[in-house]
Structures are given as structure tokens and as C-alpha cells.
Amino acid sequence: MPELLRPDICVIGAGSGGLSVAAAAAAFGVPVVVVEKGAMGGECLNTGCVPSKALLAAAGHAAAARTAARFGIGDGAPTIDFAKVRAHVRAVIAAIAPNDSIARFTGLGVKVIAGTARFAGPDTVAVGGRFIVKARRFVIATGSRPAVPAIPGLADVPFLTNETIFDLDECPRHLAVIGAGPVGLELAQAFRRLGAAVTVIEQAAPLAKDDPECAAVVLAALAREGVDLRFGQAVTSVSATADSIRLTIGDGEGAASILASHVLVAAGRRAQFADLDLERAGVRHGPEGIVVDRGLRTSNRRVYAIGDVIGGARFTHAANHQAGLVIRNALFRLPVRYDPDAVPWATYTDPELAQAGLTEAEARRRGHRIKVLRWPYHDNDRAQAEGETSGHIKVITTRHGRILGATIVGARAGELIALWGLAVSRRLPIRAVAGLVFAYPTLGEIGRRAAISSFLPGLTHPLVRRIITWMRRLG
Structure with a gap:
């Protein structure tokens, strides 16, 4: 028989937002259960903010070496050991991981369950056949996953996303990046500085959410560093050759081809909630994710949702801010109102x-x-x-x-x-x-x-x- 748990709060997802809720609630002595089917720390720690910024830091030192001669230092020729760069990225993740670990949260008084949570009713979640969780409040913080565009042939080649690119053993010879948002451009500049040829293809406007006048300064800097920027162009097909991946851009007489060693898909993200059985809990969702009101409550008044799973500003700090609002409302019944205009953001290019x-x-x-x-x-x-x-x-x-x-x-x-x-x-x-x-x-x-x-x-x-x-x- 599954074990029955009756915490005050059940958090589904152990990324930054979910763990912030759990830590805060536990600090007030509130019984908390966290359910996570993947790695503790979520996307930010393991495949997002932390590894990307570690990679950018390494790339920044390579760029500094190339330009140090203007300060009277060095000969401008950095030696790049990609295996050591990868080791640096992993070391940074390992250094931060204890903050998000099962051991730490168990020590805080949180019960952490590894498994997939599914709603069995408006106030009940089942985790496999092992646990039934009946909580006063639920917080969904399951994050997002990379969006993969429906490009003919893309599924037939070994493309990369932010979830896999940090596992590369060698620097790509030629990295083709599909998408010119923050993720695509940050990684494009990082790999260019580490020695790869890089081409970025974007059908729409690059950095579309940012001020175009200021975004143009970033794009000009990337172009000066040798990143090949192809904007207003769509990848119409992808295919494998003997030793490369061919990307066809456009069609008809104006079509062009790019031969790349690696392809990175950085075409946005999609909310991750498909296996939660939200219908059983009466939780509404739409194309952008789970639908919440300004107080971050779903259509089920027992259930909150925060972070990437609700769409909008998909940033770690936004999820952490939302977590604080949920704690104020769920524990102290204080009125809260999430204002997305108050959430800043940054793209960490140079x-x-x-x-x-x-x-x-x-x-x-x-x-x-x-x-x-x-x-x-x-x-x-x-x-x-x-x-x-x-x-x-x-x-x-x-x-x-x-x-x-x-x-x-x-x-x-x-x-x-x-x-x-x-x-x-x-x-x-x-x-x-x-x-x-x-x-x-x-x-x-x-x-x-x-x-x-x-x-x-x-x-x-x-x-x-x-x-x-x-x-x-x-x-």
C-alpha cells in the first residue's frame, strides 16, 4: 500500500522556485513535501544559468587574452584546452549543487521524494505506487523544456539543446545555432571565443523582447568577433552528410546551405506539465503554460504555479520572487500581486x-x-x-x-x-x-x-x- 502523507504544502518540482518555497516554508516550521522526477536544482543549476555562465566566464578569459595587448600585456594568443573548460563548468555546478541537494533539504525538515507526481484529484497527488500526498496547498514548479521547431529532417540528426551542449567533449568545429534569443546568442559568443566557427539563424527579430536600439550594439559586437548572423531567414530542412550536418536556409532560387559539425536548437522554451494530469485537479492551462491569476493561484484554489511553467518571464529570479509571494499568501493569507514589469532581466553576452x-x-x-x-x-x-x-x-x-x-x-x-x-x-x-x-x-x-x-x-x-x-x- 502507498504511504499517505499529509503536509501543509506539497511542491512539485525542485528547481529554483520550488526549492525557494520549500526552504521558506520549512523555516517557519511548516511540513513540506517536495517531489522531483529529475535532478535537484532543476534546469538552472544543471543545464541553464549556472553552466552557461561558467562557460561564458571561460570564454571571457580567452577574449581578454586576445585583447590584452592594448594594455601592454601578453601576445594575444590564448591556448584553449576544451577538456579543462568543461571541467571548470562541471566544477562550478558541483560547488553549487549542495545548496540544492536532498541532504540539505532533508536537514531543513523537508521530505524529498524522487518520482513523477500526478494529480489524482483536487487535493491529492500520487507519486508512483509509493506515496499519496494530501496537502492543504500545492505549488507546481515543474519548469520548462527546450522547444524544438518542426523543421524537416531535424529529428533525424543529433542536434543539441541547452540540456546536452554542456556535455560536449570537444569544441565544435562549426556550430550552427537555430534561434537568436538570449540562450542562442550567449552560447554563440562563448563557443566562438573558444575557437568554433559559429553561424546563428533566426527567422524573426533577434533578441525580440529587448529594445532594438540596444540589442543592435550586442549584435554588432558578435559580428565583429566573427559570428555569422543570418536574420530574417528560416531553416527549411536539415540533413546529414558524410561528416557534417547540412542546414538549408530559404527555398527556391534563394536557398542557401550551411555545413556544420554541430547544431544547437535555441528556439525558445515550452512549459513542462504534460504528465501532471492537471485535468484531475481542475487546473486550467493554455499554450503558454498553466493559467494563474495575479496572486499566482490556478483555477484550483488549493494549487499555485510559479516559474517557467506559467510562461511570461522565464527567469530564475522571477521564479524566486514568485515563490516569496506564494509563501506570503499561503502561510499568512496576505494579499499579493505579481507584477511582471518589476522583474528585470539580462543577457550575458559581451x-x-x-x-x-x-x-x-x-x-x-x-x-x-x-x-x-x-x-x-x-x-x-x-x-x-x-x-x-x-x-x-x-x-x-x-x-x-x-x-x-x-x-x-x-x-x-x-x-x-x-x-x-x-x-x-x-x-x-x-x-x-x-x-x-x-x-x-x-x-x-x-x-x-x-x-x-x-x-x-x-x-x-x-x-x-x-x-x-x-x-x-x-x-
Whole structure:
């Protein structure tokens, strides 16, 4: 007979979001069960954020070696041992894994079950024939999986996704990347810097969710490094040759072919919930994932869903933020409202591209009358000292100065965007940033200079000039 468990909260999925719920609930002494059919830590730890950033760090050192001569250092010829690069990636995963391990969560008082969870009713989940879980609340955090486009012949060749590319023993001779979103472009630049020839094919707009003016700076940098960018073109077929994979782009007389050693599919992600039997729990879902309200509750009031499985902003930090909201509501009955506009994001190419709040296009689409403020990296002393002068900040405010959003493209944009995320979430006016004191010299001053530029037109206003004249006469 299966063992019956009656926790307060049952979390399905042990990725970042699910584990955040479990850890927080356990800290308050609440009985928690976590069910995970795969690896603890989910996609972020094992095949996503962590390994990709470790690979990018290695690639960044190779790029730094090539350009060190401008600082009077080195001969610009890095030696790349791909086996050691792979070992570095694995070591980073191994270093972080204990934070997400069964041992740690068991120590916190969480019961972790390895297996596939399936709803057997509105308040019941079965895990194989071993456990029946009847919980007061359920949290679905099963994440997403790579979306594989229906390209003729693709299924017949050994293509890669983010789930398999970090297992490569050797650097690809020629990597063809299908998709020019953050994942595709990050890995394209990393493998190019590690010695691969790289071609990126994208049928639609690259970095489509980002500000196109700022995205163009990233694309120009990749092109300068030798990444072959093919935008507005579709892969119409894929086939194997004797020693390569042939990708046909376009059709008819305009068709072209690319011979690659490896193909990476980075064409987006799809919510993962097919084996949950959601219908038995009365949980609605759609093309983007499980349907939730602003409080992250599903159509079954006992069930919440967070993270990639609900679509929208598919970021680890978004899932962690949502986890905190669920804890507030489920344990303390506090009203919560998830605001996707308050979630920043970053693409970790070089230069980095980061966004908080609304882009210019989105602000206009929502009917705001806006001001656009800019400031370039090349006018910043720290950027000049470090040779990181490519990029700029772009800030969007209302006509009255409330900050609606900011885009930063340039060195350490992912770190710099935090200030602007705070400004958006707290509905701060631009004068709040203009009045901040930044340490000198730091890249953060770029944002302050953009904020100050909001007030420059007023300095030449005739009334302001007359006031200054009167004040001078008063001594």
C-alpha cells in the first residue's frame, strides 16, 4: 500500500522556485513535501544559468587574452584546452549543487521524494505506487523544456539543446545555432571565443523582447568577433552528410546551405506539465503554460504555479520572487500581486544587455507620454580606464519624470540594472537617481548622468535664467 502523507504544502518540482518555497516554508516550521522526477536544482543549476555562465566566464578569459595587448600585456594568443573548460563548468555546478541537494533539504525538515507526481484529484497527488500526498496547498514548479521547431529532417540528426551542449567533449568545429534569443546568442559568443566557427539563424527579430536600439550594439559586437548572423531567414530542412550536418536556409532560387559539425536548437522554451494530469485537479492551462491569476493561484484554489511553467518571464529570479509571494499568501493569507514589469532581466553576452520595467516601444504601446534619456559609456571615466566604452543607458520616464523603465547595454549591465529595477518597482521619480552620490570612478555614474540630463533643458528656460539673474543681484 502507498504511504499517505499529509503536509501543509506539497511542491512539485525542485528547481529554483520550488526549492525557494520549500526552504521558506520549512523555516517557519511548516511540513513540506517536495517531489522531483529529475535532478535537484532543476534546469538552472544543471543545464541553464549556472553552466552557461561558467562557460561564458571561460570564454571571457580567452577574449581578454586576445585583447590584452592594448594594455601592454601578453601576445594575444590564448591556448584553449576544451577538456579543462568543461571541467571548470562541471566544477562550478558541483560547488553549487549542495545548496540544492536532498541532504540539505532533508536537514531543513523537508521530505524529498524522487518520482513523477500526478494529480489524482483536487487535493491529492500520487507519486508512483509509493506515496499519496494530501496537502492543504500545492505549488507546481515543474519548469520548462527546450522547444524544438518542426523543421524537416531535424529529428533525424543529433542536434543539441541547452540540456546536452554542456556535455560536449570537444569544441565544435562549426556550430550552427537555430534561434537568436538570449540562450542562442550567449552560447554563440562563448563557443566562438573558444575557437568554433559559429553561424546563428533566426527567422524573426533577434533578441525580440529587448529594445532594438540596444540589442543592435550586442549584435554588432558578435559580428565583429566573427559570428555569422543570418536574420530574417528560416531553416527549411536539415540533413546529414558524410561528416557534417547540412542546414538549408530559404527555398527556391534563394536557398542557401550551411555545413556544420554541430547544431544547437535555441528556439525558445515550452512549459513542462504534460504528465501532471492537471485535468484531475481542475487546473486550467493554455499554450503558454498553466493559467494563474495575479496572486499566482490556478483555477484550483488549493494549487499555485510559479516559474517557467506559467510562461511570461522565464527567469530564475522571477521564479524566486514568485515563490516569496506564494509563501506570503499561503502561510499568512496576505494579499499579493505579481507584477511582471518589476522583474528585470539580462543577457550575458559581451557587452551585456539588461532591462528593467518598460522598453520605449512598450511604454508607447501602453499610451504613456514619455521622455527618453541616454548617456554613453564612453563619457564615463571608469569605462575609459578599463577600455569598456561600448554601450549606453537608455531611461524611459513619464513627461513628469516617473521612471518607467531602463535599458543598459554595456559592461556589467546585469549588475547596474538593479538600481533601475528598484526605481521602477517603487515608482521613483528621476530626480531620486539624479540626487544619488556614487563612488568615483564607477560605471554606476552613467545612470546618474542620464538622470541629470533630464533637467538640462530647464537650465536654458528664460524664467530660470531670470531667477538666477535676480538672485545674483541680491548678492
